[in-house]
Structure formats: C-alpha cells, structure tokens
Amino acid sequence: MTHRWIIRTLATGAGFAPLVLRVPIGIIFAAHGAQKLFGWFGGHGLAGTGQWMESIGLAPGYLMALLAGGGEFFGGLALVTGLLVRPAGAALAFAMLVAVFGVHIGNGLFVSAGGYEFALSLLAASVSLAISGAGRASLDAVLAGALDARRVA
Secondary structure, eight states: OOHHHHHHOOOOOOHHHHHHHHHHHHHHHHHHHHHHHOOGGGGOOOHHHHHHHHHHTTTSHHHHHHHEEEEEHHHHHHHHHHSSEEEEHHHHHHHHHHHHHIIIGGGGGOEEEEEEEEHHHHHHHHHHHHHHOSSSSSSSHHHHHHHHHHHHH
16 A cells, blocks of 8 residues: 555656756755755855744744755755655745745745746746656656566566
C-alpha cells in the first residue's frame, strides 16, 4: 500500500517538458532561498530577513525566514535534481501564495512597483510541476521505475 502511494507521487506521464520548466525555476527558488538563509547573492540572511518579515506582520520573523528560506532553497534544489518534485512544487506554491497575498498584493501587478507578477509566475510554475511531476528526465522517474519493477518482481 505504501509503495503504491510513493510510486504515484514519483511517477509522471509527462515527457521532457517539465525539465525545461523545473531547472530554471528551481535555480531561481534556490537562489532566493540562499539569500534568506545564508545572505548569499546580496541577501540579508536569516537575521535580516527575519526582521523584515516581522516588520510586515509575519511573526515570529526568524521562524518565518527559516521556513521560507528553507522551503525555497531545498525546494529549488529538488526541482533542479528532479527529486520529490510534486511535494516540492506544492510547498513552493504555498510559499508563493504567502508572498502574493501577504507581501505583494497591495502593490498591484507589476514587479517594478513591488507587485505580485513575479510571485504569481513562480506560483503558476510550482502548481504546474506539482500536477505534472518531474517528467522523464528526473530522479523521480528513475525511482518510480525501480520501485515499480521491484513490486512486479
């Protein structure tokens, strides 16, 4: 029973198209997560991100920064490698819902005014990957095939 659920989570009927989506989106998420967690790429690290999150009402700020940064960094790596893409896509979609409605919605659509267009694009890509799965060129496909072969044997 458990194997069936794992295989369904990993398996995908999608071809190579998700690869084209998940690699650049994964890089973007991982980089944004690294900004929050480690202060890389001009980011403020956990302390600075936590203070900012607290200032906009996402409290406790340090915990919210850790959750957002960890979700983005490790979720992004999952997308790039093609491992556990459906759960990563769902977690990243949730993070982008918070970004859209908790941070950017009051600024309108356009990112030039602090709007939600970029977060909305990342939300759409995350939902797409959560639905389609990682595609044929992924660790998920390899693992699903191996688990299915073990189940049949």
